[in-house]
Amino acid sequence: MTMTHPLDLALQLQSTSSGQYEGHTSPGYWNMVGPFGGITAAVLVKAVMDHPDRLGEPLSLTVNYAGALTAGPYTLQVTPVRTNRSTQHWTLSVLQTDGEGNLVVTTTATVVTAVRRETWSVSDEPMPEVAAPGDLPRIEPGFGVEWLQRYEMRQVQGGVPKDWDGSTSPSLSQLWMRDNPPRPLDFPALAALADVFFPRVWLRRARQVPAGTVSITVYFHASQDQLQTTGTGYVLGQARGQEFRNGFFDQTARLWNEAGYLLATSHQIVYFKE
Amino acid sequence: MTMTHPLDLALQLQSTSSGQYEGHTSPGYWNMVGPFGGITAAVLVKAVMDHPDRLGEPLSLTVNYAGALTAGPYTLQVTPVRTNRSTQHWTLSVLQTDGEGNLVVTTTATVVTAVRRETWSVSDEPMPEVAAPGDLPRIEPGFGVEWLQRYEMRQVQGGVPKDWDGSTSPSLSQLWMRDNPPRPLDFPALAALADVFFPRVWLRRARQVPAGTVSITVYFHASQDQLQTTGTGYVLGQARGQEFRNGFFDQTARLWNEAGYLLATSHQIVYFKE
Known part of the structure; x- marks a missing residue:
């Protein structure tokens, strides 16, 4: 008997026309009132x-x-609007029939895709020195939401507040993470990992206010080969809030593999209440 | 005689249908082989x-x-694809007739637009302590490109390399900037300012390799009122490269007004050669 990985189940798409x-x-990636945002990002990458x-x-x-999105079927429209010699520009949308x-x-x-060639390269965001994933306890998935069960997470710092007591703290989190069960890393999986971090405003204020991502951007620095080399290894994720103002904050994030390669950088703007 | 500001000239749009x-x-914002990318960003914001x-x-x-874009007329398509209670999602494209x-x-x-309400707010990226704009010399616009004449810039650190000698240095730049001649700050002008920084790879390597922005994201933290208060004052821009790899690097940027308010954060991914 072969079991399909939950991520591969979620990424199943049927091509109906060009x-x-x-x-x-x-259901495996359900959040509180809709799918985990990262899984939608992953599906979009998969379609491309x-x-x-x-x-x-x-x-x-x-x-x-x-x-x-409500639970049920949806339609993806995926259009390569312009193809250049080494880059290609895509517009996508997800559509669903409402009530x-x-x-x-x-x-x-x-989405932009690109054919990359070897050039001079340098990393100006070296991976922080942190404890190895094996030396850190595995976090119990919280909040009673399903999608958290799909990730193995080992916190370095900046975990979910133990007490929602309104005390303020820095908004920096670092954690090792990978798919659960482990699955070789690819572009859709990496896109999802970029959205794993819980809302920075919860950490910053130790207050669980309503919050949700409005827009996320991911820049992929890794090639397919590097993802393949990363395999089922852990990814170190680091996220931090920059500005919290009048209902929205932005988050900047970085993701390295265990070998210290910066696989992706990401930013998002997030709605919050109160 | 009333003179129209060059930015307002560039932002002139005729509505032809819904x-x-x-x-x-x-011509005032012409770069080497097309318009300055920031002016295209500004026009898109103006259309919304x-x-x-x-x-x-x-x-x-x-x-x-x-x-x-080639010199000449272009068409903007601007569609509000979804309007919620307090956010609105837009898709846009610029079209031009080719040869x-x-x-x-x-x-x-x-673009996402939003109705913002006053909430708990905090800045985790305070403005760096730097010399006041009046204490710094005005930079002579270089590279013989027209759009640089449209900005007054006063460098704090990380200016264009004097010698293109291939020496490496950090990719951090800080500069005070504003429209030239001064013009009250608005959303289109702020969007353009987010793209003013010269390619980080030039600074990092002291080598003027071909480079161009592929995609830029700007998060606006300022309200219309804050922009109005900023008026014709200077904006402190800070930009830094994160990862330079195989033909592309990403840049993270922040823009504060003189009062120290973080007006916008921005990120871009940039093509470079060699």
Whole structure:
């Protein structure tokens, strides 16, 4: 008997016509009122990866969460709007039929793929020196949400507050993470990992206010080969808030593999209440 | 006689039908082989600001530079794809007729606008302590490109290398900047300022290799009121490279006003050669 990995289940897409795919929300990645945002990002990347006209590998991804997906089928529209010699520009949207039978946009996205060539390279964000994943305890998934069960996380610093007592603290988190069960890293999985961090405002204020990502951008620095080398190893994620103001904050994040390669950098702007 | 500010000239748009605008590239913001990327970002923000159905103020902007605009007219398509109670999601594209008479996409973009309410707020990126703009010399615009004449810049650190000798240095720049001649700050002007920094790879390597922005994201933390208060004052811009790898690097940037308010944070991924 072969078990399909929960992530591969969630990424299953049926091509119905050129640039159109049908998917289905995955109970395994359910958050409080809709799918985990990272899984939507992963599905969008998967659709580009599957497209027969794709040139190169993902370089940049922006996902705008326009409205919550409801449990059920959805349609992906994936269009390569411009293909250059070494870059390709994509626009994407996720559509779903609402309660009144209207087809509505739940998500918009843009992706750039690129054929990369070896050049002078340097990392100006070396991986911080932290304890090895094996030396850190595994975090029990909290909040009673399903998608957290899909990740193995080992906190270095900046975990979910033990007491929601309104005390303030820095908004920096570092944690080792990987898919649960382990699964060889690829671009969709990496896109999802970039959105794993709990809302910085919860950490900053030790207050569990309503919060949700409005827009996330991921820059992929890794090649397919580097992801393959990373395999089922851990990824060190670091996230920090920059500005919390009048209902929105932004987060900057970095993801390294165990060998210290910066695989991706990411930013998001997040709604919060109060 | 009233003189129209060069930025307002560049931002002139004619609404031709619902969500469609005609613009014209502006010689005043010409870069080497096309318009300064920041001016394209500014025009896109302007189009959203002009749209009669707009809800709230710009919160997030992503611009993907798919192909160079050529000197001449262009068409903007601006669609509010989803309007929620307090956020609105926009997709945009810039189209131009190419040499063979085909309408091609030169730029894609997404914008989120939002109605913001006063909440708990905190800045985790305080403005660095730097010399006041009046104590720093004005930089002579270089490279013989026109758009640099449209900005007054006073470098704090990390200026354009004097010698292109291939020596390595940190990729951090700080400079005071504002429109030239001074013009009250608004969302389009702020979007353009986020793209003012010269390519980090030039600074990092003291080598003037071909480079160009592929995708930029700007998160607006300022309200219209704060921009109005900033007026014609200077903006402190700080930019830094994070990862330079195989033909692309990413840049993270922050923009404060003289009062120390973080007006915007921004990120971009940039192509470079060699």
